[in-house]
Amino acid sequence: xxxxxxxxxxxxxxxxxxxxxxxxxxxxxxxxxxxxxxxxxxxxxxxxxxxxxxxxxxxxxxxxxxxxxxxxxxxxxxxxxxxxxxxxxxxxxxxxxxxxxxxxxxxxxxxxxxxxxxxxxxxxxxxxxxxxxxxxxxxxxxxxxxxxxxxxxxxxxxxxxxxxxxxxxxxxxxxxxxxxxxxxxxxxxxxxxxxxxxxxxxxxxxxxxxxxxxxxxxxxx
Amino acid sequence: xxxxxxxxxxxxxxxxxxxxxxxxxxxxxxxxxxxxxxxxxxxxxxxxxxxxxxxxxxxxxxxxxxxxxxxxxxxxxxxxxxxxxxxxxxxxxxxxxxxxxxxxxxxxxxxxxxxxxxxxxxxxxxxxxxxxxxxxxxxxxxxxxxxxxxxxxxxxxxxxxxxxxxxxxxxxxxxxxxxxxxxxxxxxxxxxxxxxxxxxxxxxxxxxxxxxxxxxxxxxxxxxxxxxxxxxxxxxxxxxxxxxxxxxxxxxxxxxxxxxxxxxxxxxxxxxxxxxxxxxxxxxxxxxxxxxxxxxxxxxxxxxxxxxxxxxxxxxxxxxxxxxxxxxxxxxxxxxxxxxxxxxxxxxxxxxxxxxxxxxxxxxxxxxxxxxxxxxxx
Numbered sequence: 001x002x003x004x005x006x007x008x009x010x011x012x013x014x015x016x017x018x019x020x021x022x023x024x025x026x027x028x029x030x031x032x033x034x035x036x037x038x039x040x041x042x043x044x045x046x047x048x049x050x051x052x053x054x055x056x057x058x059x060x061x062x063x064x065x066x067x068x069x070x071x072x073x074x075x076x077x078x079x080x081x082x083x084x085x086x087x088x089x090x091x092x093x094x095x096x097x098x099x100x101x102x103x104x105x106x107x108x109x110x111x112x113x114x115x116x117x118x119x120x121x122x123x124x125x126x127x128x129x130x131x132x133x134x135x136x137x138x139x140x141x142x143x144x145x146x147x148x149x150x151x152x153x154x155x156x157x158x159x160x161x162x163x164x165x166x167x168x169x170x171x172x173x174x175x176x177x178x179x180x181x182x183x184x185x186x187x188x189x190x191x192x193x194x195x196x197x198x199x200x201x202x203x204x205x206x207x208x209x210x211x212x213x214x215x216x217x218x219x220x221x
Numbered sequence: 222x223x224x225x226x227x228x229x230x231x232x233x234x235x236x237x238x239x240x241x242x243x244x245x246x247x248x249x250x251x252x253x254x255x256x257x258x259x260x261x262x263x264x265x266x267x268x269x270x271x272x273x274x275x276x277x278x279x280x281x282x283x284x285x286x287x288x289x290x291x292x293x294x295x296x297x298x299x300x301x302x303x304x305x306x307x308x309x310x311x312x313x314x315x316x317x318x319x320x321x322x323x324x325x326x327x328x329x330x331x332x333x334x335x336x337x338x339x340x341x342x343x344x345x346x347x348x349x350x351x352x353x354x355x356x357x358x359x360x361x362x363x364x365x366x367x368x369x370x371x372x373x374x375x376x377x378x379x380x381x382x383x384x385x386x387x388x389x390x391x392x393x394x395x396x397x398x399x400x401x402x403x404x405x406x407x408x409x410x411x412x413x414x415x416x417x418x419x420x421x422x423x424x425x426x427x428x429x430x431x432x433x434x435x436x437x438x439x440x441x442x443x444x445x446x447x448x449x450x451x452x453x454x455x456x457x458x459x460x461x462x463x464x465x466x467x468x469x470x471x472x473x474x475x476x477x478x479x480x481x482x483x484x485x486x487x488x489x490x491x492x493x494x495x496x497x498x499x500x501x502x503x504x505x506x507x508x509x510x511x512x513x514x515x516x517x518x519x520x521x522x523x524x525x526x527x528x529x530x531x532x533x534x535x536x537x538x539x540x541x542x543x544x545x546x547x548x549x550x551x552x553x554x555x556x557x558x559x560x561x562x563x564x565x566x567x568x569x570x571x572x573x574x575x576x577x578x579x580x581x582x583x584x585x586x587x588x589x590x591x592x593x594x595x596x597x598x599x
Contacts, residue, residue, distance in 0.1 A: 038550070042482055042483045046480065049480040049482075051479075115592050116592070150470055152455070152465055152509070170533075170543055174551045181563075181566025181569055182566075182569070189577065192581065195581075196580075
């Protein structure tokens with residue numbers, strides 16, 4: 001047990017936490033409903049039922065929620081505190097960031113025994129988040145492109161014209177489907193890492209995502 | 222059958238004098254009743270997705286219009302589109318079509334052969350330069366200078382360039398003429414492409430489908446005769462009246478899709494009851510065509526209507542992008558034919574889970590040093 005007294009620090013502002021949990025809920029809802037849309041099960045007992053109709057409705061509603069959340073978080077990266085700012089997402093661009101990343105990687109690879117303390121984001125995690133936000137963009141763009149096909153020449157369909165020239169229709173479906181699995185693969189990694197760092201750092205890693213506060217050895221500057 | 226005779230007479234000689242008459246006059250002379258003519262106009266108004274109130278206007282315009290000269294070229298094709306045209310089960314439409322159009326050259330159905338036929342083509346494109354409509358069926362081979370397809374001693378590419386350049390408009394019928402079709406499927410040994418790609422300068426209207434729906438071809442020509450311009454096209458060069466809506470959105474089985482009633486196996490109870498073919502690999506949600514409303518053969522039926530999933534034949538590169546025909550999603554390249562996105566995705570997630578479980582166990586067994594003042598950062 002650490003002998004030192006730790007300082008309480010406000011790291012995650014309310015919009016950051018909101019976006020995080022909206023993403024969690026919408027990714028779960030989108031994955032479950034999306035998986036059903038891809039491989040439906042014949043639930044209905046009569047042609048007057050609307051099982052697939054409602055499931056698609058939930059999928060599209062969650063998709064709008066998710067899109068608003070992703071866009072809001074991206075805007076917050078230019079408004080919020082330094083922990084949520086866009087600079088934190090490119091640690092490999094600075095010397096200090098690269099050092100921290102190497103330290104973290106050595107720890108994860110079980111080479112070092114010293115647990116590195118991260119105050120805001122873990123530098124390895126933020127690099128993964130950049131890729132993750134890339135996947136989110138792919139999901140949002142392919143998803144809305146497939147959705148807009150019910151109304152050709154509508155404003156949404158016109159705005160996404162570049163997507164229809166980049167992808168074949170089935171290619172778009174396939175990309176949308178396989179990207180879900182990549183995101184779920186990330187989720188496994190993310191939950192494990194949060195659990196691990198919560199245990200190792202004793203900084204309240206997991207509860208900080210609810211409260212916004214972490215406990216650190218160093219006092220706030 | 223008067224239509225056939227008319228067709229033959231139009232094909233054997235260039236009836237330049239007759240093409241001065243209006244379509245209405247010609248039809249009256251040929252004994253087509255006013256009633257049949259108006260029926261035809263109603264059918265065409267519906268095919269052009271215009272309100273019924275337009276039918277009299279269509280009739281009025283067709284009465285006055287002079288019949289356009291049409292030349293029909295066969296490229297790398299199976300003549301399926303010619304078959305679709307000639308066997309359109311509605312005799313009124315077929316007969317009137319041949320009366321409305323002066324088909325001056327059509328390799329498959331013309332009586333003339335050899336040099337005589339080629340003379341007819343040369344004469345038609347010289348006499349009606351800038352006024353004739355060119356219909357092309359089949360893909361055009363581009364590889365090695367286009368040596369893989371030729372008619373009358375000229376490569377298909379050279380013929381397309383010659384005939385399309387003088388045409389008022391070129392109508393590419395069938396998926397081969399529009400996007401290359403089966404001949405352009407991987408590995409595309411002849412370098413087959415559609416007309417627009419082979420002759421980019423041509424004004425091309427694409428009417429894909431395997432085969433083309435003859436009603437859409439007639440409607441396109443009628444649209445030109447009525448409005449004096451080619452119909453509005455989508456980004457793939459297809460008329461919006463025929464390709465503006467997805468099959469999925471006009472499908473007669475759509476209520477079963479929304480309800481959640483799917484065919485699970487060929488010939489199962491759901492299949493017999495006519496449930497949705499989505500799980501059998503139906504490409505209706507990816508395909509823009511008016512099959513559900515226009516249907517084929519005197520509106521008798523169409524693939525989904527007869528219990529077969531849509532193959533997506535009117536979309537670009539459908540042989541490559543819409544396969545496998547009986548599965549929802551494409552296979553994953555490089556993973557063998559049976560690997561689906563789900564199997565690979567599940568493997569990926571399970572692999573990540575296992576790797577982190579091992580990592581967690583290793584971490585639990587080790588004694589780490591906690592963050593301390595000397596390692597502080599930030």
